[in-house]
Amino acid sequence: MALAKRELAGRKVHPVGLGCMNLSWAYGTPPEHDVKVKLLNQALDLGYDHLDTANIYGGGKNEELLAEAVMHRRSEFLLASKCGIVVDGAKRGVSCAPDSIEENLDASLKRLKTDHIDLFYMHRFDPKVPIADSVGAMVRAMEAGKIGAYGVSEWNAAHIREAHAVHPVAAVQPEYSLWTRNVELGVLDTCKELGIALVAFSSTGRGAFGGVLRDPSTLEEKDLRTKMPRFNAENWPKNLKVIEQLEALAKEVGVTPAQLANRWVLEQGDNCHVIPGTTSIAHMEENFHAATVDIPADAIAKAGEIVNHSTVHGHRYHDAIRPTIDTEEFEDA
Numbered sequence: 001m002a003l004a005k006r007e008l009a010g011r012k013v014h015p016v017g018l019g020c021m022n023l024s025w026a027y028g029t030p031p032e033h034d035v036k037v038k039l040l041n042q043a044l045d046l047g048y049d050h051l052d053t054a055n056i057y058g059g060g061k062n063e064e065l066l067a068e069a070v071m072h073r074r075s076e077f078l079l080a081s082k083c084g085i086v087v088d089g090a091k092r093g094v095s096c097a098p099d100s101i102e103e104n105l106d107a108s109l110k111r112l113k114t115d116h117i118d119l120f121y122m123h124r125f126d127p128k129v130p131i132a133d134s135v136g137a138m139v140r141a142m143e144a145g146k147i148g149a150y151g152v153s154e155w156n157a158a159h160i161r162e163a164h165a166v167h168p169v170a171a172v173q174p175e176y177s178l179w180t181r182n183v184e185l186g187v188l189d190t191c192k193e194l195g196i197a198l199v200a201f202s203s204t205g206r207g208a209f210g211g212v213l214r215d216p217s218t219l220e221e222k223d224l225r226t227k228m229p230r231f232n233a234e235n236w237p238k239n240l241k242v243i244e245q246l247e248a249l250a251k252e253v254g255v256t257p258a259q260l261a262n263r264w265v266l267e268q269g270d271n272c273h274v275i276p277g278t279t280s281i282a283h284m285e286e287n288f289h290a291a292t293v294d295i296p297a298d299a300i301a302k303a304g305e306i307v308n309h310s311t312v313h314g315h316r317y318h319d320a321i322r323p324t325i326d327t328e329e330f331e332d333a
Helices: 033-046 061-076 098-112 131-143 157-166 187-194 236-253 257-266 281-291 297-306
Strands: 006-008 011-013 050-052 078-083 085-088 091-094 117-122 147-153 171-173 197-200 272-274
Touching: 006 197, 006 272, 033 061, 033 281, 061 078, 061 098, 078 098, 098 117, 098 131, 117 131, 117 171, 131 147, 131 157, 147 157, 157 187, 187 197, 236 257, 236 297, 257 272, 257 281, 257 297
Parallel strands: 050 078, 078 117, 117 147, 147 171, 171 197, 197 272
Antiparallel strands: 006 011, 085 091
């Protein structure tokens, strides 16, 4: 059964959006410029109507890419970006102070060559700033017409509730996939209760469920996954055995493992969206159709039994990043 469009920041969008980070940063060397432009435009041609970027993706290069590649088609998609993560050389921090939000928003608007971002997230929780102050900055940006709605990324349930009490949160963007279930400790239920969209990033396990990755030791040194415990020499062989079971199930029901993984997330609630990223046009098309391919309910349930918190080995982040994550943690993490 094909899934209908879902509510996000005041409009209906396809439940599969496009995470644009990979086109500029994070997973090895990005593709050639003309390939990036082609992928983005073919995504819109296919029916993608939700593009997600952030100011830190490539140090602003990803926003600039969207400006050049698709901003002439601005009316065709919901545009989401983020602020809050501060990068200073090798150092990384968080700032959601009002003046920082305002400054970063104006910089994003300039790079994107637009006067309006439909959905603007605080990329991480900032414990140094009262939530009401951060949300107040977002409200002023809405009143000024610079943004249509605000969201938060990797916040815990209590902090989401506190922000929502100041002004309704439109979307929460956490990592959520078959092997990352932290939102099930509170965030998922909170979003359902408050009517907040949940926009899942890394829904294909950072490419682990893409049916391609077999040996993470072959990844480029600058690929973020080389520092993630689930992909290291100790944990990956164990995780691969589980992934191979998922792949066998997907093959049995006639879909790709990525489609099964994306669909599993989408079936966790009609407020759930996924924004898988890719540098491959074929994979971009494959991900999009995860919402329309026919997958039996028992196969979706079985996928969740095969891959889950209890069957995966290794934490999702390395020790240096973990302190910046506010989403609830499992006790045995």
